[in-house]
Amino acid sequence: MSAVTVLAASGGGVFTPPGAELFDFPPLFAGGPEWLTKPVALAILGALLTCAIAWSAFAKPKLVPRGMQNVGEIGYTFVRDQVARPFLGKDAERWMPLLLSMFVLIWVWNLFAVIPVIQFPVASHIAFPAVLALSVYFLKIYLGMRHQGPVKYFTNLIPKGLPKPIYVLLVPIEYLSTFVLAPFTHAVRLFANMFAGHLILAFFSLVGYWFLIENPTLLGAPVGVLGVVMTIAMTAFELFIQFLQAFLFTMLAAMYIGSGLHADH
Amino acid sequence: MITAASVLAAEGNNPLIPHTYELVVGVFSFLVVVLVVGKLLVPRIQQTLAERTDLIEGGLKRAEDAQAEAKQTLDAYKSQLSEARQEAARLREEAREQGAQIIAQMKEQAQVEARRIVENAQAQIEQERTQALAALRAEVGAMSVELAGRVVGESLEDEARQRRIVDRFLEELESANASKAL
Numbered sequence: 001m002s003a004v005t006v007l008a009a010s011g012g013g014v015f016t017p018p019g020a021e022l023f024d025f026p027p028l029f030a031g032g033p034e035w036l037t038k039p040v041a042l043a044i045l046g047a048l049l050t051c052a053i054a055w056s057a058f059a060k061p062k063l064v065p066r067g068m069q070n071v072g073e074i075g076y077t078f079v080r081d082q083v084a085r086p087f088l089g090k091d092a093e094r095w096m097p098l099l100l101s102m103f104v105l106i107w108v109w110n111l112f113a114v115i116p117v118i119q120f121p122v123a124s125h126i127a128f129p130a131v132l133a134l135s136v137y138f139l140k141i142y143l144g145m146r147h148q149g150p151v152k153y154f155t156n157l158i159p160k161g162l163p164k165p166i167y168v169l170l171v172p173i174e175y176l177s178t179f180v181l182a183p184f185t186h187a188v189r190l191f192a193n194m195f196a197g198h199l200i201l202a203f204f205s206l207v208g209y210w211f212l213i214e215n216p217t218l219l220g221a222p223v224g225v226l227g228v229v230m231t232i233a234m235t236a237f238e239l240f241i242q243f244l245q246a247f248l249f250t251m252l253a254a255m256y257i258g259s260g261l262h263a264d265h
Numbered sequence: 266m267i268t269a270a271s272v273l274a275a276e277g278n279n280p281l282i283p284h285t286y287e288l289v290v291g292v293f294s295f296l297v298v299v300l301v302v303g304k305l306l307v308p309r310i311q312q313t314l315a316e317r318t319d320l321i322e323g324g325l326k327r328a329e330d331a332q333a334e335a336k337q338t339l340d341a342y343k344s345q346l347s348e349a350r351q352e353a354a355r356l357r358e359e360a361r362e363q364g365a366q367i368i369a370q371m372k373e374q375a376q377v378e379a380r381r382i383v384e385n386a387q388a389q390i391e392q393e394r395t396q397a398l399a400a401l402r403a404e405v406g407a408m409s410v411e412l413a414g415r416v417v418g419e420s421l422e423d424e425a426r427q428r429r430i431v432d433r434f435l436e437e438l439e440s441a442n443a444s445k446a447l
Contacts, residue, residue, distance in 0.1 A: 024278055035286030047294035051301040058306040061313035063320060076310055093311060097303030105298045127283030131291035195280060
């Protein structure tokens with residue numbers, strides 16, 4: 001980072017890398033309501049887009065699929081075979097509505113990060129992953145108390161037949177991880193990935209923009225070119241991460257739902 | 266993490282603290298998607314996929330059934346054919362036996378008939394010969410007597426005597442013939 005600043009300083013102006021202010025947005029239009037910011041608008045747009053894609057694929061499904069239905073079925077079978085079935089087994093079909101909704105919504109929200117003009121991952125605002133993670137969290141506890149019993153759910157979490165002193169350590173760790181850390185990491189994993197990804201893309205594209213257009217110097221030009229190349233490379237990488245995080249989030253959701261339905265130990 | 270968050274918080278909003286209105290919008294967005302995609306659309310594709318599975322499994326089952334039926338029919342035809350072959354062979358064998366039997370019967374009959382005809386003929390010949398011999402004997406006797414009477418001029422009217430003389434003459438004749446034949 002210091003090298004960049006040095007190079008930037010030699011060109012005259014001062015290069016300032018993007019920071020957390022990237023994620024602060026004023027109202028979408030002057031005089032509009034304070035809550036109607038870009039992330040909020042994108043969240044709603046993403047939800048509507050998810051509905052529209054699902055509608056175009058599944059509104060009138062045919063036995064012999066055509067066009068969008070093929071695409072939708074690939075998505076459906078992917079979530080069913082890779083996410084739902086490994087963790088939920090025979091309950092997979094029952095939870096597919098929730099899991100597919102979650103997967104597509106998160107992926108669409110993530111994809112906004114690389115779509116020109118939009119270029120903002122909705123999940124980089126902690127509120128959105130938090131809502132999803134908390135929904136899964138409460139669902140997990142509800143299912144656990146309902147399927148395993150209101151007390152047995154909590155006792156089932158602790159494995160039996162271990163030496164007594166171990167429980168002194170195990171019980172707090174188990175409850176802490178299941179009821180505090182699990183929902184937190186569930187939300188933060190998605191949030192942090194999208195946050196960092198956006199920051200990286202913004203940084204490299206700003207390097208390119210600064211050294212090639214805003215403040216072009218002979219010495220700075222290679223750095224600018226490197227910035228552009230890295231932006232392209234990181235965009236490709238981000239596309240992968242976006243899919244991976246949507247997949248991971250949904251997979252963890254399926255795992256938590258499964259842990260509510262059946263005791264692990 | 267906490268220090269980084271607090272540093273960021275000092276610059277602007279803490280990215281780890283959610284905005285209230287974003288929480289509301291997040292819940293709303295998620296709810297809309299779950300209702301439209303999850304409640305409305307996913308069951309449709311689930312039903313279609315189930316129907317497709319049924320259809321394919323049904324098709325495979327039908328093909329299997331048809332194949333089994335075809336095999337059954339083929340087996341039935343094969344067993345019928347082999348039965349028919351056995352029946353034909355049996356009939357041929359029977360016919361051959363019958364034919365042989367008939368031929369044997371006919372041969373026997375023909376032989377019997379032939380023997381009968383031959384016997385009849387022999388009997389008839391014998392009879393005729395005896396008759397002829399008797400007639401000849403009587404006639405020759407009479408002629409000889411007449412001849413002798415004429416030659417001797419002696420009437421030999423006593424019939425018993427006549428016969429004895431003729432018989433004796435003939436026996437002499439026959440024995441002479443037999444010795445000559447020997």
